[in-house]
Amino acid sequence: MTWLGFWQLDRAEQKQQRAKQIEHRQQQRYSSLSELLRLDSDIRDFPLQVTGRLDQERPLLWDNRIYEGQVGYEVLAVLMTSEGNLLVNLGWTPAPKYRSALPDVELPDGLLTLQGVVTQPQSNPMIRENETLNRQWPRRIQQPDLEKLESMLSVSLLPFALQVSDTSAFGYSNNWKPVVMPAQKHYGYAVQWFGLALACMVIFVVALYKKKKGKVDEA
Template identity: 30%
Template structure:
């Protein structure tokens, strides 16, 4: 190519390495988008599936899908946990969790009762009494809310009154607080029109939905193309001026 000067090995290696890195990052973003879309499809399928026996699911939990289950047992009604101000239509309020002792189970199951809007004060909303005795529950057996970077240590251990409030719902901390083993996932109850709780359980990808991953992938692929274009522009032969030919 007569219009292109031969680039140095350093410039060539730098461009190739940069372009390959950008392409790799773009492909990774596409994979993340596909993974999240698959999770959303599995979640939607579980919501409409027939409930399975909880003991069978807990003994062999599905690795790549959610399970809709039914379970019999009793609430431990005096041990409520309030997840303070979860993301829910940008409203203040609490997500309420309670331990549940499954019949024949060897550990406690944390049940997500649902969301209660705030009352405009710093005090938690009034919690309705839970039913006593044996109960049949039905819902999605799913991972607990994600735990971010927690500052200040275990807030549950420092509280002596119930219900206890936390900004991170961490199952190992809950287990230590209850002094009992707990199942590694939680039961998000099905919606009930008669319940005071708002039960709109979704997988929260609002911070990074699949579409945003694809947008970042396009951005990384654009950087790869730009790296090659910059190399070509910097090493393009300039046309000779008439004065240079004389």
């Protein structure tokens, strides 16, 4: 329990550093794809402006995404640019009443200029399947695993994604949270773990004292 408390403190420190990085990078101007690709450091949270055309025929629906307590999907699509194919998140849309139904997705045609924030999708090892058995489009996926999406779409993707800022332009809601759990919650959990560790120690000491006292009384 003590180890878990220190682990939570470490996670809180990481979240604080991430929050500072987000605040600093959000104050910078929008970078282009060519500028971003020249960077060697962590590129998360950089503002990005990119121009290209969306793959209208093959939109993706990221399953089980919650927004304001409601289950839905985040609409993903591939933006074809002169620098490569970029996965973009266009925003959240509610799920239909029945699981067998999928929401209607209409992607804009023509040349688009999108602004947003750079993200790097992380694969969840607990999720073994990334797509459902249906072969229709839009296709439901369980997580934006770039490697698996490349195989599914038969295209090469850039090693990051774009979270579009103005999702309302496409009729969707912005469900993006760069930090899901703030540092304050980790500190709260750390206090709980340390409190449990202290309680266990007190119980142990009291039980040991009673056991010893019992032996003395018997003697």
